[in-house]
Amino acid sequence: MVSGKKAVYYICNEEERKGLVSRMVWEILNEKGMIAPSDITFDGRKVMMHKDEGENIYYFVPTEVPVCLNYVKYLPEMNKYFGDCDVAGMVTWHEGGSAPPKVLTVHSIGDVNSGIYGPINPKYMRNLLLGLERNRRELKLDEYKVVTEATHWSGTTESSPQLILQYPVPMMDIEVGSIEESWADRTACTALANALTEVFNDDEKNIHNVLCVGGVHFDPNFAEAVFADWDGEAFGVSHIIANQWLVSGEYEGENGLAFASNAAEAIKDGIEMIAFHDKMKGCYKNLVRSLGEKYNVPILKHQRLRNPKDIELLSKL
Incomplete structure (x- = not known):
């Protein structure tokens, strides 16, 4: 404590x-x-x-x-x-x-x-x-x-x-x-x-902050990531930008990168990776790629959160 x-x-x-x-x-x-x-x-x-x-x-x-x-x-x-x-x-x-x-x-x-x-x-x-x-x-x-x-x-x-x-x-x-x-x-x-x-x-786990993008409102992939831990490591899940609001907020447009950046920068101690739902449209995947380049962090398909030990870059973050 x-x-x-x-x-x-x-x-x-x-x-x-x-x-x-x-x-x-x-x-x-x-x-x-x-x-x-x-x-x-x-x-x-x-x-x-x-x-x-x-x-x-x-x-x-x-x-x-x-x-x-x-x-x-x-x-x-x-x-x-x-x-x-x-x-x-x-x-x-x-x-x-x-x-x-x-x-x-x-x-x-x-x-x-x-x-x-x-x-x-x-x-x-x-x-x-x-x-x-x-x-x-x-x-x-x-x-x-x-x-x-x-x-x-x-x-x-x-x-x-x-x-x-x-x-x-x-x-x-x-x-x-x-x-x-x-x-x-x-x-x-x-x-x-x-x-x-x-x-x-x-x-006292070492927390790796993840910005989550896509998926449904109660997305099980991001929820389950909260409870994953391995070798003294764990994910820090906080801001989750659901697919429905990517669409309604027009994140494919000119404000998309700035809006998504606001989410990343609101997370205490910054982000170490971005996890995106693999069923997103291509325009939103492109947004995630741009965001990863901006913050120089890896981007991961949501399935990879299930096997955190296999994320090679994690130990280097």
Whole structure:
């Protein structure tokens, strides 16, 4: 475990809000005695906190609405009180017509269509995903999967994506999905609640940051790469540019390289490789080649993530 770090989690705990996940997670944290009042008040509400044996501090911020839906209102206090945190997360639910029904999921934030990507720390995202997986197993949530999700931001319907860049802390959305039965699953919400204080639990693997391009929203190839480790090495998966948004964002056009570069440069410590889904159109494969040349990193078909020991360049990165 690293020590002396700070994390902040924004949790909408209003009774009447859609989705039970954040409210239930808040209740679980309270009932477990994991949180105590801090000396901070955020939007008129008392912020709770937890300190672990490594002197890491975790802030739990209650909000009236999910913060992404009112960045204009919340940003000043987010920066005032929590702008120096090492990592941030918004606890929420996931839904979608074609989404898997029982998932514990984490994703980085960004508006792919406009090429705006929030800062992200792959190590902490990996720690959180590993924590979710540990808790999934311990709590015998056999029907659930822990997965990554393509980069997106739910605030685009309410605010300018440019606001993402006004918060310097690496931010993730942490969710239970994707149906009402899952949102109301107390055991699944317990797994999420427990994992929040495991974001600094470091297995000391040497992390190789990967920018992932193509594939579907819940692409299993990128999700499985999170859990691959070999000889003390592991992948750092964070920003994932799904194929649907390559198309809608017109990444084949004149802004494509600049937009994709924004994703690479938002990843803490940079990228060491680019993994692309082999079923992408040729124009997007050309984009990946240009991106690899720009950053002087290898580009890999998604299948190669399954056999990391066979990636010859990996040991040279």
